[in-house]
Amino acid sequence: MSRRLLSLHGLAVLLFLYLPIAVIVVLSFNSSKYGVAWHGFTLDWYVRLLSHSRLHGYVANSLIVAFSSTAIATVVGTLLALGLSRYRFGGRGAVLFLLYVPVVIPDVVMGVSLLLLFAWAQNYLRGLHLGLGTVIIAHATFQIAYVTLVVKSRLAGLDPSLEEAAADLGATSWRRFWAVTFPLVWPGIAAAALLAFTLSLDDFVITFFTAGPGATTLPIYIYSSVKRGVTPEIHAVSTLMIAVTTLALIGVQRISRRR
Amino acid sequence: MSRASWKRLLATVFPGTAWLLLFTLLPTLLILYASFLQRDPHGWLSGPLTLANYARFLGLGPDGFDPLYLRILGRSFLLGAVTTFFVVLLGYPFAFFIARSRHKNLLLLLVVLPFWTNFLIRVYAWIVIFQRKGVLNALLDNLGLQPLHLYPSWTAVYVGAVYTYLPFLILPLYASVEKIDWTLLEAAYDLGAGRVRGFWHAVFPQTLPGLVAGVLLVFIPALGTFVISDLLGGGKAILIGNVIQQQFGGSRDWAFGSAATFVLMAIVLGGLWLYARRAGERGMEELV
Amino acid sequence: MKKPVVLAALALLSLTLARGELRIFNWSEYIPEEVLQEFEQRYDVRIIYDTFEAPEAMMAKLQGGGYREYDLVVPPDYYVAELARSGLIRPLDHSRIPNLTNLYPEFQNPDYDPDNAHSVPYQWGTTGIAYRQSEVPGGVDSWAVFFDPEAYKGPFILLDEMRETIGAALKYLGYSLNDTDPAHLEEAGKLLIDAKKRSLGFADSVGARSRLLAGDAAVVHNYSGDIFAVQEEDDDIVYVIPKEGGTIWVDALAIPSQAPHPDLAYEFINFVLEPRVAATISNYNYYASPVQAAEPYLDAELLNNPAVYPTPAVRARLEFIHDLGEATVLYDRIWTEVKAR
Numbered sequence: 001m002s003r004r005l006l007s008l009h010g011l012a013v014l015l016f017l018y019l020p021i022a023v024i025v026v027l028s029f030n031s032s033k034y035g036v037a038w039h040g041f042t043l044d045w046y047v048r049l050l051s052h053s054r055l056h057g058y059v060a061n062s063l064i065v066a067f068s069s070t071a072i073a074t075v076v077g078t079l080l081a082l083g084l085s086r087y088r089f090g091g092r093g094a095v096l097f098l099l100y101v102p103v104v105i106p107d108v109v110m111g112v113s114l115l116l117l118f119a120w121a122q123n124y125l126r127g128l129h130l131g132l133g134t135v136i137i138a139h140a141t142f143q144i145a146y147v148t149l150v151v152k153s154r155l156a157g158l159d160p161s162l163e164e165a166a167a168d169l170g171a172t173s174w175r176r177f178w179a180v181t182f183p184l185v186w187p188g189i190a191a192a193a194l195l196a197f198t199l200s201l202d203d204f205v206i207t208f209f210t211a212g213p214g215a216t217t218l219p220i221y222i223y224s225s226v227k228r229g230v231t232p233e234i235h236a237v238s239t240l241m242i243a244v245t246t247l248a249l250i251g252v253q254r255i256s257r258r259r
Numbered sequence: 260m261s262r263a264s265w266k267r268l269l270a271t272v273f274p275g276t277a278w279l280l281l282f283t284l285l286p287t288l289l290i291l292y293a294s295f296l297q298r299d300p301h302g303w304l305s306g307p308l309t310l311a312n313y314a315r316f317l318g319l320g321p322d323g324f325d326p327l328y329l330r331i332l333g334r335s336f337l338l339g340a341v342t343t344f345f346v347v348l349l350g351y352p353f354a355f356f357i358a359r360s361r362h363k364n365l366l367l368l369l370v371v372l373p374f375w376t377n378f379l380i381r382v383y384a385w386i387v388i389f390q391r392k393g394v395l396n397a398l399l400d401n402l403g404l405q406p407l408h409l410y411p412s413w414t415a416v417y418v419g420a421v422y423t424y425l426p427f428l429i430l431p432l433y434a435s436v437e438k439i440d441w442t443l444l445e446a447a448y449d450l451g452a453g454r455v456r457g458f459w460h461a462v463f464p465q466t467l468p469g470l471v472a473g474v475l476l477v478f479i480p481a482l483g484t485f486v487i488s489d490l491l492g493g494g495k496a497i498l499i500g501n502v503i504q505q506q507f508g509g510s511r512d513w514a515f516g517s518a519a520t521f522v523l524m525a526i527v528l529g530g531l532w533l534y535a536r537r538a539g540e541r542g543m544e545e546l547v
Numbered sequence: 548m549k550k551p552v553v554l555a556a557l558a559l560l561s562l563t564l565a566r567g568e569l570r571i572f573n574w575s576e577y578i579p580e581e582v583l584q585e586f587e588q589r590y591d592v593r594i595i596y597d598t599f600e601a602p603e604a605m606m607a608k609l610q611g612g613g614y615r616e617y618d619l620v621v622p623p624d625y626y627v628a629e630l631a632r633s634g635l636i637r638p639l640d641h642s643r644i645p646n647l648t649n650l651y652p653e654f655q656n657p658d659y660d661p662d663n664a665h666s667v668p669y670q671w672g673t674t675g676i677a678y679r680q681s682e683v684p685g686g687v688d689s690w691a692v693f694f695d696p697e698a699y700k701g702p703f704i705l706l707d708e709m710r711e712t713i714g715a716a717l718k719y720l721g722y723s724l725n726d727t728d729p730a731h732l733e734e735a736g737k738l739l740i741d742a743k744k745r746s747l748g749f750a751d752s753v754g755a756r757s758r759l760l761a762g763d764a765a766v767v768h769n770y771s772g773d774i775f776a777v778q779e780e781d782d783d784i785v786y787v788i789p790k791e792g793g794t795i796w797v798d799a800l801a802i803p804s805q806a807p808h809p810d811l812a813y814e815f816i817n818f819v820l821e822p823r824v825a826a827t828i829s830n831y832n833y834y835a836s837p838v839q840a841a842e843p844y845l846d847a848e849l850l851n852n853p854a855v856y857p858t859p860a861v862r863a864r865l866e867f868i869h870d871l872g873e874a875t876v877l878y879d880r881i882w883t884e885v886k887a888r
Contacts, residue, residue, distance in 0.1 A: 013350075021384065035762070079275060080272060089272075095279070098284065104475070105528070109523055113286035113524075115507060116290060117282070202375070204379055213616045213617055222377070226490060229753060242380070300873050302606070493704075494748040495749075508604055
């Protein structure tokens with residue numbers, strides 16, 4: 001393919017990818033409440049966000065869920081990855097297949113089946129409530145799958161002779177893990193945790209079905225706001241989210257480059 | 260295996276496996292069970308067991324064959340296929356664009372940023388663009404052209420879907436494109452192949468693992484989407500995801516909803532199983 | 548590295564849980580933030596406020612476990628009997644709601660809930676058609692604007708509420724909106740499927756009025772108060788009750804059967820029946836208040852607005868939506884059809 005054509009195509013795709021984002025960012029500074037005609041620059045909508053106390057609650061919910069579920073998933077997933085990569089056991093294939101189910105299945109299927117599980121479980125576990133807890137469990141479920149797969153592939157890339165050498169030198173398996181394996185694999189674990197964290201913050205569909213009272217997260221709030229009518233305040237929230245994501249991405253790139 | 264080994268195996272594998280069994284397998288079984296139940300007049304799930312939900316899904320009713328839900332399923336497959344087609348059309352050359360560029364890292368960053376941006380924002384942006392007094396019509400108006408009524412519409416849904424899922428193809432595809440051994444192409448030229456034949460036989464097969472993974476990562480979510488059709492279709496674009504969401508929402512028919520869910524689940528998992536058999540463990544790893 | 552964060556989050560959570568908590572499930576944009584804050588301060592509680600935009604979604608959330616999660620819910624009148632029958636809301640102990648005497652006499656023993664056994668009236672209003680005068684030169688006076696392809700060819704949005712929308716079709720056909728004749732409902736269903744094709748789709752009341760304001764649609768099916776709120780911003784918008792008739796409804800407060808904090812719920816109901824509080828609510832959302840004692844505090848223009856407090860002539864054209872018991876399933880089926888096609 002001619003180089004010029006490829007570059008033109010590339011530029012076109014980039015424009016396509018960024019046009020909607022640009023529209024939102026620009027409109028968040030538009031002083032008109034309706035329509036897209038430019039009425040003047042304003043920071044009003046951002047100022048309003050500061051006094052919108054319920055919104056702060058939703059952001060807090062999103063963060064609480066993301067941190068909690070990522071913590072659970074990173075520990076459980078890393079352990080599972082270790083076990084799967086080292087040991088051949090009966091049923092390993094089945095566990096591997098099961099791992100891919102949360103990754104591949106459409107969100108709506110997962111959300112609905114978890115809702116059914118929680119509703120059914122309430123018959124037997126009187127104390128079970130739909131709330132932040134159920135959202136955390138739901139998020140951790142798909143996160144465990146991602147974490148396990150990412151860490152497992154990182155482990156597969158390791159040189160087994162290093163561990164063997166440590167074993168020959170008499171290190172216990174615990175020591176072997178911490179002294180040899182972990183330092184080599186922890187970038188993979190960090191990457192997996194970061195991926196899990198982002199997936200949780202971004203999730204809408206699964207949270208939509210498993211959230212209870214007071215468990216409204218930021219994406220849920222955005223969805224119901226969009227259905228009620230997009231306001232410039234939502235544009236402001238969105239722009240802030242985009243800004244945070246951009247900074248985080250640049251940060252991650254810088255850190256990984258330094259390694 | 261030694262006793263210590265067994266303990267270690269259990270310690271590492273048990274928590275994750277138990278979690279997956281409890282929160283992935285068990286819900287699936289519950290959906291299957293619920294799909295054979297019925298909806299009582301108050302909207303609760305109740306027995307006796309029945310095949311009525313599946314019959315209804317397949318269109319076998321007392322008034323003859325009415326393939327409403329099969330048509331919706333078909334429409335969902337169509338959306339998945341067309342979306343995937345356009346995503347590949349846009350994304351395949353783009354992966355090469357990145358690979359041949361001097362600013363690989365920057366370009367990758369530019370692709371990943373929309374991918375990490377909340378997808379609701381990326382969908383509702385198209386409402387702002389396509390609505391009656393939106394960006395597109397403002398532009399057309401300035402050019403003296405007639406306005407387009409694209410919101411709500413199937414066009415908007417398709418554009419939204421392609422836009423949302425484009426990064427999902429580019430990333431795994433790029434992973435393959437990055438590793439291409441270009442010497443094979445050189446060899447093909449040496450053997451007298453033209454540019455097209457050379458590409459098709461020497462380069463394309465090397466991109467297959469990433470391409471197939473990317474296609475799966477686009478097709479399946481597109482198949483099961485309900486947000487894109489809900490927001491950009493104004494409640495008129497009904498896909499299988501919308502049917503499921505309605506049954507567990509306003510329609511309060513969890514039994515029928517479970518049947519529809521199980522059909523979708525079976526199709527997707529069936530496809531996954533076939534893929535796993537053909538591609539093996541290596542192929543599966545491309546998906547993540 | 549993650550452990551301290553989780554601990555901190557849990558600590559924060561438990562701190563907030565130490566305060567009393569009241570969980571309310573209400574229509575969106577129905578109560579002003581200042582009223583919620585006043586209650587929070589007076590009783591030193593934290594209010595968790597979740598909203599819904601359509602009663603069917605409310606029913607779904609309640610049934611899916613909401614009846615043990617929420618302390619208060621605000622269903623429309625025609626769902627109160629159904630909620631009581633299904634055991635989702637509890638009978639009310641009137642001795643704990645002394646302010647019930649503040650209500651107008653006709654709200655002390657309403658048809659939809661005799662003696663207010665399970666609910667307390669919150670706001671009432673009507674449902675009709677809202678349109679932009681400049682885009683519909685002949686004006687609108689009939690449901691034909693949605694159902695007769697010849698009557699109006701411009702952009703319109705249908706309301707995402709089962710009984711209201713099917714009811715509108717029934718009224719256009721000349722039937723009662725509480726009709727249970729399957730043949731009539733079939734007719735209404737066909738009309739709706741056709742209307743849907745020509746429409747810009749379904750939306751809830753707030754979404755529809757936003758799009759009316761933004762210029763997306765020129766005619767929408769909407770609630771009275773929602774439109775009056777909009778008229779403050781844009782006087783090109785008009786609200787009308789069609790000649791075939793519309794609905795008059797009451798939204799009521801109820802306490803779910805397994806509410807975690809019923810004591811606070813009773814306090815809140817009593818609070819909302821206080822004259823000043825009731826007036827603040829109505830002045831905010833432009834709906835009519837069932838609290839007689841609130842009259843002195845209501846905005847004069849609200850009290851004198853015949854659209855908010857209908858004249859007897861208009862009142863005669865309005866019908867209450869009734870709970871239809873088992874026959875509701877007929878409506879469910881038609882609605883699912885209309886939504887899916």
